[in-house]
Amino acid sequence: MKHIVVLTGAGISAESGIKTFRDADGLWEGHDVMEVASPEGFRDNPDLVLDFYNKRRRQLLEVQPNKAHFDLAELEKDYKVTIITQNVDDLHERAGSTKVIHLHGELLKVRSTKNEADIQEWKKDLVLGNVDANGNQLRPHIVWFGEDVPMIEKAVSVCETADILIIIGTSMQVYPAAGLMHYVPENTQTYFIDPNPAVSSNQNLTVISKAATIGVKEAINLLD
Incomplete structure (x- = not known):
């Protein structure tokens, strides 16, 4: 075969x-990609990053x-x-x-910020305070720039x-x-x-x- x-x-x-990754002007949904798709962006403004992927996740669940x-x-x-x-x-x-x-990576999964192997299925919004079994914040299971x-x-x-x-x-x-x-x-x-x-x-x-x-x-x- x-x-x-x-x-x-x-x-x-x-x-x-x-929607495709970024527009012709280099912005992704109005954001500089480094603001929402880099470890530094997550460190500096985790709420923005989590909200960004929550919106993408909700959209994904609506399409076929x-x-x-x-x-x-x-x-x-x-x-x-x-x-x-x-x-x-x-x-x-x-x-x-x-x-x-x-x-x-995968939008419908999240992982521990301390253990890359700790990956979970996730279809709801992800917010600060959602943690793994050891109390570490969860993040989108997405490969960001620089990773x-x-x-x-x-x-x-x-x-x-x-x-x-x-x-x-x-x-x-x-x-x-x-x-x-x-x-x-x-x-x-x-x-x-x-x-x-x-x-x-x-x-x-x-x-x-x-x-x-x-x-x-x-x-x-x-x-x-």
Whole structure:
């Protein structure tokens, strides 16, 4: 059974109504990203940071997976599929995908500020005073700027076993995620799905200049 590795970014979730990471002016929901997505921002204004992610969490619980998510889940009937996503939502899982690696964390989880391995499922608001079993404040289970990406090594090892690579809704400009495509075996057939791609098709790369809800199905129809 061939192994398909799928790299997804904000573009696939945007079609479900989730706002992309930041606007053209670099702001995220009106905030400098370092205010709400860095350890320093959390240290300086934890209430702001917690409120920011509470709003994102509430929004996530109101939206649904889209056709692209469901099409990827359907691939598991005929292929081994591993999804590596930069997204912090759970839309891949809700659509039925069973092997999902979250590079940047998960919005519906929180973790201890003192023990990174102490992770809990969390679907309500997180506030100051919500603590772990040892009395340590909980924080969003999100990889912030300046923090290590703990799942990157696992993602690299997965890419090294890819027979087919599908890239969806990401500019592949954000590292370390952007480097993953270089770990797939040489000459791996690759499909790049994005309405505004920054690359062109070549012998091993098929560019589909469409939104994910249309482009994913087109790519699947091209698979052998």
